[in-house]
Amino acid sequence: MENDKVNSFEEDLVCGLVKKYQPVSRAYLGSSKELKDGSQEFLSRDDMNEIFKEKSGQYPCLKRIKTSIRYDVVYIQPSVARDILRFSSRGVINPNNKNRRISKAEVKRYTTAMNDERWCLTGEPIVFSDDGELLNGHTRLESAANSSKGFITVIIYGVTDDLSFAHIDVGKIRSRAQVLEMAGVTVDASILSKVAMLAKSFEQTKNPYAFRGTQGTSFQQAEILEYVEAKEELALSVNFVAELAKRHKREIQAAIHIYAFAHYLIKSEMLKYEGVIAITPEDYLLRLISGIGIQSEEDIEYQVRNFLQTQVGESSSYALVCRLSSIFKGWNHYHNIDIAGNKIAVRRVARYKKDADGNRMPAKSAGNINEAFTYPFAKKGPTPSKIRKQSNLQIV
Known part of the structure; x- marks a missing residue:
């Protein structure tokens, strides 16, 4: 009985301290x-x-x-709509950041409906945070600002959830890029979101040799935002590669986010590597993107660029993984680490296979990587079982 009293006292004390010192x-x-x-x-x-x-x-x-959330039904005049957009920012998140991009086609359609007095009061609200910042309704307000009539709408205000802007649905799911832009990311948010998804996918892949790069599509917008905020290296890699791409846009052979993720992962894995670094990631990416410094077909960067050239025009997730694996093969080759197939080129599943009668048939998983994925500083790994099942297919 005495122990119960002590435990109860301790629980009450802890609860009291949490309420007093731990912010909600x-x-x-x-x-x-x-x-x-x-x-x-x-x-x-x-x-x-x-x-x-x-x-x-x-x-x-x-x-x-x-909660602090309240609502009302109001008439918003065109001039008021313009002022709301003019003075609104991402206040609680980043006071210097602009509002998210909007669809010009939707603005035109909504403006026409308002001018023709065919705007429905659906109950979908314009949403403001507890400090008066606009969280949702940018397209409707822009339309009202361009109209001569304005519109009647429900407004909700007093929203205090710091991540509400990442989750509010405005008729379609906000892209990850929009979420990052609204949070004040200064580099290209579209590229950064792709790099973040690749990085988070790789981090969560149990067997890195089986990395496929497509798992990121299941992440929520707020997840990606939190991930980026926790890893500023992602934005630094995007910024570095984007600057190179600007200077060497005629020579670049793959999308910026592929090189940026490669740069990020190499830098990340370097922290665990105890050997001598043969070339900096920056010099390696510079040579890969620009071709500067390549003197012969024996140069590693030449071989990587040669493989990347064969992938130009392909936009599948299979091609993305193959490009990355080739870039990392080149990096590992620089550090005398054995690579799959003992060559920079990545083996892929052939487009066709032959049936019993010798006729060509479209192959399942055509174009998929047909060897273990290569990643920085990792020794040549075993071919994953899923890939081994493709062994009966022709190799390109």
């Missing part, structure tokens, strides 16, 4: 245990009837959660 999270409030547990109030049956009408009897009374 301002992110993911829609999943907040504190908000759920802190409310004992429920909607009345009259409230439920008003919301759900004759179906209300099918539902239990919902718990009412107290």
